[in-house]
Amino acid sequence: MTTEAIQTTEEKRPLQTRTPRADIYAVEAGYQAQLELPGVAADDLHITLEHSALTVRAHTRAIRYAGSEGNSVEALAYERHFRLSDAIDGTGIQAELKDGLLTLTLPKAERAQPRTIPVALN
Amino acid sequence: MLTLPHLLRIAHPAAAIHTEIDRLVDRWPSTAYPPVGMWTSTDEAVVRAELPGFALDQIEVEVREHTLRISGERTTDGEREYLRRERWIGRFDRRVHLPFAVDADAAQARLTDGILEIRLPRLEADKPRKIEIAVQ
Numbered sequence: 001m002t003t004e005a006i007q008t009t010e011e012k013r014p015l016q017t018r019t020p021r022a023d024i025y026a027v028e029a030g031y032q033a034q035l036e037l038p039g040v041a042a043d044d045l046h047i048t049l050e051h052s053a054l055t056v057r058a059h060t061r062a063i064r065y066a067g068s069e070g071n072s073v074e075a076l077a078y079e080r081h082f083r084l085s086d087a088i089d090g091t092g093i094q095a096e097l098k099d100g101l102l103t104l105t106l107p108k109a110e111r112a113q114p115r116t117i118p119v120a121l122n
Numbered sequence: 123m124l125t126l127p128h129l130l131r132i133a134h135p136a137a138a139i140h141t142e143i144d145r146l147v148d149r150w151p152s153t154a155y156p157p158v159g160m161w162t163s164t165d166e167a168v169v170r171a172e173l174p175g176f177a178l179d180q181i182e183v184e185v186r187e188h189t190l191r192i193s194g195e196r197t198t199d200g201e202r203e204y205l206r207r208e209r210w211i212g213r214f215d216r217r218v219h220l221p222f223a224v225d226a227d228a229a230q231a232r233l234t235d236g237i238l239e240i241r242l243p244r245l246e247a248d249k250p251r252k253i254e255i256a257v258q
Binding site for chain 1: 159161163164165166168170172173174175176177202203204205206207208209233235236237
């Protein structure tokens with residue numbers, strides 16, 4: 001890291017919100033979604049699951065290069081929403097952020113097998 | 123219209139519109155990838171390219187005179203069954219015109235969180251010089 005690059009630490013309201021590009025594909029255990037979040041550090045990524053609504057929110061931080069007044073690169077927010085179907089086990093979702101790429105692993109829910117319910121006779 | 127996968131649907135209508143705009147932007151010529159920004163001072167130029175998911179050995183950076191060239195390739199598993207595909211696939215080759223001659227040997231590139239940052243110091247001989255004019 002060069003010393004000239006000054007990473008601002010103050011929290012500012014991001015000026016622009018982007019929808020991250022996503023790939024979704026099938027894997028053996030279920031599905032994987034990959035979302036592009038360039039410039040996002042793990043601390044600035046928040047994933048929430050509320051009922052069936054999966055939300056990914058993240059932000060980058062402003063950067064000021066030496067010799068420029070004000071921010072050279074403005075902070076940016078990312079936001080994307082997905083709705084999960086019953087076929088996905090929401091409790092088993094795993095997330096990994098590497099090189100600005102978020103990989104969400106969405107395991108298939110175990111299908112309830114039809115079964116006979118015994119009736120107790122008194 | 124978006125083809126919505128049967129298992130994961132875009133829940134937010136605004137998100138769907140943004141995605142559609144992004145997809146239209148995607149159809150621009152391949153030279154527009156990756157998105158690039160440049161900042162210059164009197165001493166250097168800084169170029170930032172968004173390359174999420176790329177490793178350094180997948181990217182080539184070359185400087186020739188006033189042109190910076192960023193190229194590479196992202197391949198994917200052809201067997202994969204995609205429900206949605208928005209990310210860049212294939213070769214890219216982007217050229218950025220630099221406003222001044224740079225010292226290519228002193229250039230530095232690093233890849234952090236999917237951002238390729240290239241710092242290009244201005245060639246000493248190219249820097250503007252102040253000439254003192256003696257007053258008679």
